[in-house]
Amino acid sequence: MKRNIVIAVVTAAALVGGGTATALAVAGNDDDSTSVTRTDDDRDDRGEDRSDDRDGDDDDGAVRAAAPGDVTAAEAVTAALKHTPGTAVSAELDDGSWEVDVLAEGDTWHTVRIAPDSGKVLGAQKDDEDDAAEVRAALKGASVTAEDAAKAAAAKGTVVSVDLDDDGGDKGWEAETRASGGDARDWNVDLKTASVTPDRDDD
Known part of the structure; x- marks a missing residue:
């Protein structure tokens, strides 16, 4: 039942x-x-x-996806210059894409965005900057480009930014790297020898 x-x-x-x-x-x-x-x-x-x-x-x-992908800082610079010829002054991995600042002919500035996984150009825009003379003066006689500086700094970790320091007497490239554990370090890259030294201001 x-x-x-x-x-x-x-x-x-x-x-x-x-x-x-x-x-x-x-x-x-x-x-x-x-x-x-x-x-x-x-x-x-x-x-x-x-x-x-x-x-x-x-x-x-x-x-x-916001982390560095297959495209290195040096490769991002190369892709940006292929799209917008000129002198690359900085490259930074920001908001999921590489942003490369290029000083083109006629002292015009352009920001070119590069996809970090494919190297494709996502977009480009003209910027209003007025320090072209200072930048060209800082790079006069230099043999190390932004691409070269990124390659040199890559020996210290994954490069997430490279930027020209044109202030003061110690002109050169500044690079930031990230280690596999996520630790960030700042480096100075010589404009003529590409030697990499720790940034004195890096804590």
């Missing part, structure tokens, strides 16, 4: 929930019965939970 009640209850639960149910009943007699019930809705809920976890992994992937 109790067995029939168990089966009826399981059937009713399946109809009310809108799904199906599986019942296993083991009974020695009418006075001793045991049932185990598992609904498809439970399985669907577990599937949705796993799907949510996968979505979370995708979010982590989006965060990782």
Whole structure:
């Protein structure tokens, strides 16, 4: 008798929930019965939970996309100069793309954005800068370009920025690197020898 009640209850639960149910009943007699019930809705809920976890992994992937990808700082500079000929003065990995500042002919400034995973040009815009004379004076007689400086600094870690320091008497390239553990370091790269030395102001 109790067995029939168990089966009826399981059937009713399946109809009310809108799904199906599986019942296993083991009974020695009418006075001793045991049932185990598992609904498809439970399985669907577990599937949705796993799907949510996968979505979370995708979010982590989006965060990782802001990290340096296959395109190095030197390669980003090369791609930018191919698009906008001139003198690259800085390159920085910012907001998920490389931003390369180029001093073109006629002392016009351009910022070229490069995709860090493919090296494709994402866009370029003309900037209003008025320090072209200072930059050209700082680079006069220099044999090390921004690309060369990025390559030299890459021996210290992953280069996330390289920039010309044209202030004061110690003119040269400044580079920032990130180690595999995420630690940031600043370096100075000589304009003529490409020698890399720690930045004195780097804590």
